[in-house]
Amino acid sequence: xLNRPIKNISWDFLSKFIILVFIxxxxxxxxxxxxxxxxxxxxxxxxxxxxxxxxxxxxxxxFAPVGRMHIYPPFFHLILAGLIKLGANQIILxxxxxxxxxxxxLVVLWKFIRVHFDxxxxxxxxxxFFSSFSFxxxxxxxIPATLTFIFGILxxxxxxxxxxxxxAILLALCFYTHIGLSxxxxxxxxxxALINKEEKRRALIILGIGLILALPMIxxxxxxxxxxxxxxxxxxxxxxxxxxxxxxxxxxxxxIIAFKQKGKYGLFLAFFIASFIFIIYPYRFFSGEGYFPVxxxxxxxxxxxxxxFKKRYLLFIIALFTLTVSPTWSMYKENTAQSKIxxxxxxxxxxxxxxxxxxxxxxxxxKEYLSTADLVRENSQKSDIVFCxxxxxxxxxxSLAGRATANALLPEIRLSNDYNPLLSSRIIIFTKIDxxxxxGKVINSLQLIKIGENDFFAVYxxxxxxxxxxxxxxxxxxxxxxxxxxxxxxxxxxSAEIEKILNKLIKNV
Numbered sequence: 415x416l417n418r419p420i421k422n423i424s425w426d427f428l429s430k431f432i433i434l435v436f437i438x439x440x441x442x443x444x445x446x447x448x449x450x451x452x453x454x455x456x457x458x459x460x461x462x463x464x465x466x467x468x469x470x471x472x473x474x475x476x477f478a479p480v481g482r483m484h485i486y487p488p489f490f491h492l493i494l495a496g497l498i499k500l501g502a503n504q505i506i507l508x509x510x511x512x513x514x515x516x517x518x519x520l521v522v523l524w525k526f527i528r529v530h531f532d533x534x535x536x537x538x539x540x541x542x543f544f545s546s547f548s549f550x551x552x553x554x555x556x557i558p559a560t561l562t563f564i565f566g567i568l569x570x571x572x573x574x575x576x577x578x579x580x581x582a583i584l585l586a587l588c589f590y591t592h593i594g595l596s597x598x599x600x601x602x603x604x605x606x607a608l609i610n611k612e613e614k615r616r617a618l619i620i621l622g623i624g625l626i627l628a629l630p631m632i633x634x635x636x637x638x639x640x641x642x643x644x645x646x647x648x649x650x651x652x653x654x655x656x657x658x659x660x661x662x663x664x665x666x667x668x669x670i671i672a673f674k675q676k677g678k679y680g681l682f683l684a685f686f687i688a689s690f691i692f693i694i695y696p697y698r699f700f701s702g703e704g705y706f707p708v709x710x711x712x713x714x715x716x717x718x719x720x721x722x723f724k725k726r727y728l729l730f731i732i733a734l735f736t737l738t739v740s741p742t743w744s745m746y747k748e749n750t751a752q753s754k755i756x757x758x759x760x761x762x763x764x765x766x767x768x769x770x771x772x773x774x775x776x777x778x779x780x781k782e783y784l785s786t787a788d789l790v791r792e793n794s795q796k797s798d799i800v801f802c803x804x805x806x807x808x809x810x811x812x813s814l815a816g817r818a819t820a821n822a823l824l825p826e827i828r829l830s831n832d833y834n835p836l837l838s839s840r841i842i843i844f845t846k847i848d849x850x851x852x853x854g855k856v857i858n859s860l861q862l863i864k865i866g867e868n869d870f871f872a873v874y875x876x877x878x879x880x881x882x883x884x885x886x887x888x889x890x891x892x893x894x895x896x897x898x899x900x901x902x903x904x905x906x907x908x909s910a911e912i913e914k915i916l917n918k919l920i921k922n923v
Contacts, residue, residue: 450555460494468888552702566599585624668711740764801839
């Protein structure tokens with residue numbers, strides 16, 4: 415029975431089943447979420463926007479009270495700020511986004527491949543997606559990047575439908591959501607234009623309009639380059655790189671197929687070439703956002719392999735291997751203080767298996783974090799500053815308590831002036847793993863007053879602190895942001911009429 419050709423198979427049914435399983439497995443992970451420190455940065459930034467009354471180009475909520483240039487694209491933070499202002503619980507909001515963002519990405523990607531290629535390839539894309547757990551984690555942990563993936567795929571979809579203005583708006587939205595991935599999609603449009611001469615003019619027009627619409631954000635980022643130091647760039651994440659051994663070979667085979675049929679699969683080539691903008695971030699290139707073209711190319715190869723045989727047993731073997739085995743080569747440091755790098759190969763390391771077992775680093779301990787945040791709120795004013803020797807803890811508690819912090823993520827963006835975070839902070843948090851000799855000296859020298867503790871943290875008040883957060887007025891207030899949003903939606907809705915004018919201009923170029 416298994417060796418007979420498959421007839422009348424419903425690829426859409428199989429794809430929908432995979433998507434439903436994926437969503438179910440994500441919901442099972444609810445108790446272990448949150449799993450990324452990045453979300454606390456986004457929550458605190460949203461809090462900063464609320465205090466400022468809109469988008470702020472100055473990050474006063476980190477490295478307080480001196481602050482630094484804020485160049486992170488604001489779309490996700492504005493969404494969070496709006497939902498928080500409506501009364502949404504921060505943690506519930508963050509958990510929902512960690513579940514919803516990867517799920518929406520998979521649905522959008524499946525529909526895009528199904529509409530513009532075929533249902534069988536869309537099924538194999540879903541199957542290949544389940545191969546890498548690290549790629550899934552990047553989608554769940556780096557939510558602005560995942561949203562940019564969604565906008566970028568939708569932009570290409572509108573381009574394929576001939577809707578230039580909608581495509582350009584969605585491409586521009588990428589720039590207001592994530593710095594690196596926006597350039598990935600811009601490069602994709604450029605490379606695709608060079609590969610497919612028939613689509614060159616339209617692709618370049620979309621790219622040009624998209625860049626013009628994104629110009630305010632691009633100028634803001636360029637103006638902040640002088641504040642960026644590569645010395646502050648945390649490259650330790652490269653030791654988290656996971657390379658999917660078999661997938662790489664499958665992807666190379668898919669690359670050959672795409673090259674031979676570049677008229678049909680030129681987009682896959684464009685994705686692959688554009689992904690090299692992530693090469694300076696080894697983890698993101700091999701295991702995160704840069705893995706996206708690998709998924710596409712692996713699916714292309716698997717589809718070609720099935721086409722050559724069309725046997726039930728082959729489809730079963732492909733599915734079984736992808737969903738359960740998927741060997742992975744990893745490098746890591748057993749001790750971050752040592753320079754020695756260790757390597758290992760995990761034979762059974764598919765995304766499906768890890769999701770099924772609800773694996774992942776648990777970063778959310780509600781009892782300890784929430785009780786600490788309560789202590790901070792009860793013993794400080796809204797203008798007070800919080801600090802912890804561990805940046806992650808300081809940022810987490812500050813975001814939950816609604817306070818600025820002397821800590822910061824994204825250390826490559828320098829602070830504006832030197833300062834002493836201990837002297838600048840009303841609330842100081844020590845962890846139970848801190849050196850007691852060092853913490854004792856700080857407590858005695860500053861005459862800190864202990865206000866509470868739990869299993870993880872000890873919280874102190876600095877009675878001598880006179881510093882306060884310097885809240886900057888919004889660069890773009892919420893009312894103007896809302897107005898711009900409504901105008902963009904109207905243009906997007908009425909784009910057909912505007913595109914008629916654009917098409918006439920294109921013919922005359």
